Amino acid sequence: MQNLTDVLASSSTPETLQSVLTVTTDTCIAISDALKQGSLAGILGMAGNENVQGEEQKKLDVISNDMLKDALSACPAVRAIASEEEDYIVPANTSGEYFIAFDPLDGSSNIDINAMVGTIFSIYRQTGDSPAVEEDFLIPGKEQVAAGYVLYGPSTMLVLTTGEGVNMFTYDPTKKVFTLTHEQVKVSQETQEFAINMSNQRFWSDNMQNYVNDLVQGSEGPREKNFNMRWVAAMVGDVHRILCRGGIFIYPWDNKDPSKAGKLRLMYEANPMAMLLEQAGGKAHTHTQRILDIQPEAIHQRVAVILGAANEVDKCLSY
Ligand SMILES: O=P(O)(O)OC[C@H]1O[C@](O)(COP(=O)(O)O)[C@@H](O)[C@@H]1O
Ligand SMILES: [Mg+2]
Ligand SMILES: [Mg+2]
Structure with missing residues (x-):
């Protein structure tokens, strides 16, 4: 079965974008590992702060945000980051080509009941000669070059589009890779x-x-x-x-x-x-x-x- 790296390499996804996706999904694997430890890792409960939108942050909102921010800032292809948990954009590398926006932990109210949560991300191509500012980030969604989420459920799954349909990958903890399990997913027209x-x-x-x-x-x-x-x-x-x-x-x-x-x-x-x-x-x-x-x-x-x-x-x- 094909893994994420093979699927990206055989698509028309530029290598720089592949690197951003690899850093993002590797960090989500680390978030998934932390979630599996739950209370044992001391990561549940409130962080004691509010985010810019006036919502109380959970420890895991802050931990997953910091993990993604640190990993993506170090990725040369990333120009700037925007996060639900950051007041302002975080400029990364002026010569980077991509903006990435993310909700590091979606469904925060589910954390303490051991129910489904996820990470959602959205990537745009945007270049410039000076450090990015917030206005540069105000791009309509139709300009996204990739988008997806990692779902931390009974199994950890990556759902990804790079503009060539939607593929679903299931994380294989024995091999530490995302394996392609659902190719070219289509939404059923029947609504029940x-x-x-x-x-x-x-x-x-x-x-x-x-x-x-x-x-x-x-x-x-x-x-x-x-x-x-x-x-x-x-x-x-x-x-x-x-x-x-x-x-x-x-x-x-x-x-x-x-x-x-x-x-x-x-x-x-x-x-x-x-x-x-x-x-x-x-x-x-x-x-x-x-x-x-x-x-x-x-x-x-x-x-x-x-x-x-x-x-x-x-x-x-x-x-
Ligand atoms: O509190 P409600 O109305 O059930 O809202 C649930 C909605 O809020 C959200 O949890 C917001 O996401 P965050 O956990 O990232 O703040 C959505 O994922 C979900 O659809
Ligand atoms: Mg959310
Ligand atoms: Mg969130």
């Missing part, structure tokens, strides 16, 4: 499952309430079929399920906090997942536009997210 945090229902728009009400009415409602609901509380887990067996994931606009356009972050969560979904034949939108077309205004910008099987995303948008 939806994922949305129903506890926010009263804050949604009327249109979103109507759409979800129609799903919940099942075979007695206008959709004339039954749906099931799933919520992993880690976007990485919900998106993985959609890539594996279809469905729709929604973190909609709501009026809970008018200063926020949504909960999820454009650069660390929405853009990389949108690229994966589109490369797998699915769709990813806000309530008003294609996510990959959004011109970012700030690195920590938030957006509404509706992604999954193309037909179902269209159906949702029709409301």
Whole structure:
């Protein structure tokens, strides 16, 4: 079976980009090893700080952020880094060719219950003669040259696109490599499952309430079929399920906090997942536009997210 290095070497991925992906995925293996140790490694619990978005950081948010930041800063091909857990961009090597944005640990609230978490990353090509500044990083998601995530579940999996479809790799701890296990994944067009945090229902728009009400009415409602609901509380887990067996994931606009356009972050969560979904034949939108077309205004910008099987995303948008 082919491993990640073979797959990248036989693709049109430039060697410099391969080096960024290798450093990223090697660091994710180290994060996976740390997670496996759990309480034994003293890495669970709160870090005692807040990130720039006012969220309390867990120790593992900080540890995984530092691991990725240190490894990627030392990679000559990396020009700058942006992270959900860093206030500002971190310039790395002026002669580097790539920007990498990441959510070092997605699904932080799952850490202490030993449930699914992941690392999400998004890579852009951007060169310049002087150290990178934040404005250089404000590139629409359609310009991504690679995106993916590593899911720390019962097995550790890498899901990757370099713009030539989506491949899934399973980490083989005996050989310490990611092995290609699911080639050219396509999102099923059949939607049986939806994922949305129903506890926010009263804050949604009327249109979103109507759409979800129609799903919940099942075979007695206008959709004339039954749906099931799933919520992993880690976007990485919900998106993985959609890539594996279809469905729709929604973190909609709501009026809970008018200063926020949504909960999820454009650069660390929405853009990389949108690229994966589109490369797998699915769709990813806000309530008003294609996510990959959004011109970012700030690195920590938030957006509404509706992604999954193309037909179902269209159906949702029709409301
Ligand atoms: O608290 P909620 O509404 O269940 O939110 C869950 C969502 O928040 C997130 O956990 C945010 O990610 P972080 O853990 O990186 O902050 C998403 O992964 C997930 O979809
Ligand atoms: Mg996240
Ligand atoms: Mg996070």
